[in-house]
Amino acid sequence: MEVSAHTAAALEEATRFDELGLAPPILAALTDLGYQTPTPIQKQAIPLVLAGRDLMAQAQTGTGKTAAFALPLLQKMLPHANTSASPARHPVRGLVLAPTRELALQVHEAIVTYKKNLPLRSTCVFGGVDMKPQELDLRGGVEILVATPGRLLDHAGSKVVHLSQVQFLVLDEADRMLDMGFLPDLKRILNLLPAQRQTLLFSATFDDSIVGLAKSFLQNPLKVEVARRNTAAETVEQVVHKVKEDDKMDALIHVVKAREITQALVFTRTKIAADKLGRRLQKRGIPTGIIHGDKAQIERLAALDGFKQGTVQLLAATDIAARGIDIVELPCVFNYELPYSPEDYVHRIGRTGRAGASGLAVSLVSHEEERLLGGIERFIKRDLTPAPLPEITVAAAPRAEVPAPAPTAAAAAPIQRSIRRREAPVCALLMPPAPRPPEPVAPEA
Ligand SMILES: Nc1ncnc2c1ncn2[C@@H]1O[C@H](COP(=O)(O)OP(=O)(O)OP(=O)(O)O)[C@@H](O)[C@H]1O
Numbered sequence: 210m211e212v213s214a215h216t217a218a219a220l221e222e223a224t225r226f227d228e229l230g231l232a233p234p235i236l237a238a239l240t241d242l243g244y245q246t247p248t249p250i251q252k253q254a255i256p257l258v259l260a261g262r263d264l265m266a267q268a269q270t271g272t273g274k275t276a277a278f279a280l281p282l283l284q285k286m287l288p289h290a291n292t293s294a295s296p297a298r299h300p301v302r303g304l305v306l307a308p309t310r311e312l313a314l315q316v317h318e319a320i321v322t323y324k325k326n327l328p329l330r331s332t333c334v335f336g337g338v339d340m341k342p343q344e345l346d347l348r349g350g351v352e353i354l355v356a357t358p359g360r361l362l363d364h365a366g367s368k369v370v371h372l373s374q375v376q377f378l379v380l381d382e383a384d385r386m387l388d389m390g391f392l393p394d395l396k397r398i399l400n401l402l403p404a405q406r407q408t409l410l411f412s413a414t415f416d417d418s419i420v421g422l423a424k425s426f427l428q429n430p431l432k433v434e435v436a437r438r439n440t441a442a443e444t445v446e447q448v449v450h451k452v453k454e455d456d457k458m459d460a461l462i463h464v465v466k467a468r469e470i471t472q473a474l475v476f477t478r479t480k481i482a483a484d485k486l487g488r489r490l491q492k493r494g495i496p497t498g499i500i501h502g503d504k505a506q507i508e509r510l511a512a513l514d515g516f517k518q519g520t521v522q523l524l525a526a527t528d529i530a531a532r533g534i535d536i537v538e539l540p541c542v543f544n545y546e547l548p549y550s551p552e553d554y555v556h557r558i559g560r561t562g563r564a565g566a567s568g569l570a571v572s573l574v575s576h577e578e579e580r581l582l583g584g585i586e587r588f589i590k591r592d593l594t595p596a597p598l599p600e601i602t603v604a605a606a607p608r609a610e611v612p613a614p615a616p617t618a619a620a621a622a623p624i625q626r627s628i629r630r631r632e633a634p635v636c637a638l639l640m641p642p643a644p645r646p647p648e649p650v651a652p653e654a
């Protein structure tokens with residue numbers, strides 16, 4: 210696990226993006242985005258990836274892991290950038306796998322933004338939508354492919370995509386990708402890739418069994434850990450209220466009012482519970498969307514989209530919305546039901562308090578859930594002492610009264626608040642593909 214002197218120096222010294230070895234067209238895209246300084250994980254991971262190392266990288270939710278792998282991936286693809294119309298000149302060289310369709314889409318959108326000045330092609334494939342537009346893109350040739358595993362295997366099976374030239378594999382939410390649900394598909398995909406490649410695992414959580422398993426397909430990997438392992442983002446204030454199961458709905462509405470919460474993701478454990486909760490909230494006159502795995506993909510995207518655009522106040526969700534999803538300045542997450550796995554707790558509450566913003570996570574815990582709460586406390590190595598429900602004051606307190614704890618040095622993340630905008634509707638993805646725009650001219654070497 211040695212680091213070259215050059216890389217070690219870069220690790221210690223780099224405090225600006227232009228010191229990380231990224232090409233000017235990439236730096237220009239970051240400037241346009243309002244990114245001023247690299248986050249700790251970006252500072253640490255980018256030089257190591259550029260040095261060709263396999264990585265297991267862990268950093269808290271919302272601290273810029275996407276750019277930590279996407280930027281060096283683009284840099285490494287640069288020698289292959291070309292404007293040829295021939296599909297053969299655009300084989301898949303970089304493959305990013307994500308566990309949910311919504312996350313794959315989001316990661317691809319980030320890559321598109323970062324690569325806007327580069328003549329590199331990319332696309333995103335995931336299940337639940339028409340295969341045809343995806344096939345068209347894949348047949349045209351792309352250097353970078355973001356995918357969910359099942360749909361990727363469908364395309365690979367019908368020989369629409371060939372993965373024999375992949376040099377660079379990223380597993381986002383790697384611990385999830387390596388759990389029992391995804392492992393068989395992942396193994397099939399690994400069999401299609403060249404053994405000689407660079408592999409990067411990124412997540413906010415890793416447990417020891419995953420570490421062992423991952424080592425079997427990484428080559429001499431380096432472990433990069435920003436902050437203590439499995440800790441929740443420091444920018445999230447965590448609150449627990451003990452509530453009887455039957456009183457949870459009233460408690461939820463009470464906290465929303467008392468804290469003047471403008472928007473919140475509300476997590477349940479099951480699809481049925483998310484549906485039921487969403488419908489009950491709608492009946493109570495609260496604009497609420499619903500997202501879970503039994504919904505049609507168009508409905509899933511529309512629900513997330515409506516929430517991102519601010520057209521609904523609450524989004525009742527299962528854990529499909531727990532990982533990776535980046536909702537601009539989401540103020541609050543509720544655990545209406547605690548998750549069975551403590552990792553999911555960390556990821557759920559990490560939908561708020563992102564990119565240096567403060568956030569609030571409220572868990573409504575019934576007597577039956579106390580054991581789950583204990584498991585979470587042990588996992589995050591922190592006591593979550595229950596507090597009484599907040600009082601509703603006549604002139605309700607402004608949200609500023611929900612202070613974020615002072616960030617610790619590690620999380621004090623020199624993450625600059627970027628100029629954050631509501632994103633464009635993702636439903637556009639379900640439309641027929643627009644003709645490929647003219648590609649920018651290749652940057653100078
Ligand atoms: N250097 C930076 N400066 C400013 N904003 C940044 C920077 N890097 C990333 N961001 C923004 O921070 C937000 C969170 O980034 P990202 O989604 O990559 O987090 P993450 O670490 O992958 O979180 P999670 O563990 O939840 O997946 C995004 O909106 C991204 O645009």
Ligand SMILES: [Mg+2]
Pocket residue numbers: 274275381533
């Ligand atoms: Mg992420």
